[in-house]
Amino acid sequence: MRVRAFLWTLAIAGATFAAIALTSLSWVPVVGAAIAAAVVSVNKVAARIDRPVCWHCGHDISRTHAGAYGKICPECGSLNQHKPPQGTA
Secondary structure (H helix, E strand, O other), X not given: OHHHHHHHHHHHHHHHHXXXXXXXXXXXXXXXXXXXXXXXHHHHHHHHHHOOEOOXXXXXXXXXXXXXXXXXXXXXXXXXXXXXXXXXX
């Protein structure tokens, strides 16, 4: 999740730099719009961390039971809330 938020922020920063460098736009409104877009993007990504939803599709997995390695989403089948395997050593 952190990588996705970082990549969104990096993409927004790159688009902002390109918009300022390649056009004759003033930097103040462009940077303001970029900050607003970054806040919304990071908030949207971080909202999935608050509640038990699938990290891939966003389906509610609060009622599913955890298996040996975590919860499996009934919609897309991805493994969520990973647990390390417990050895018998």
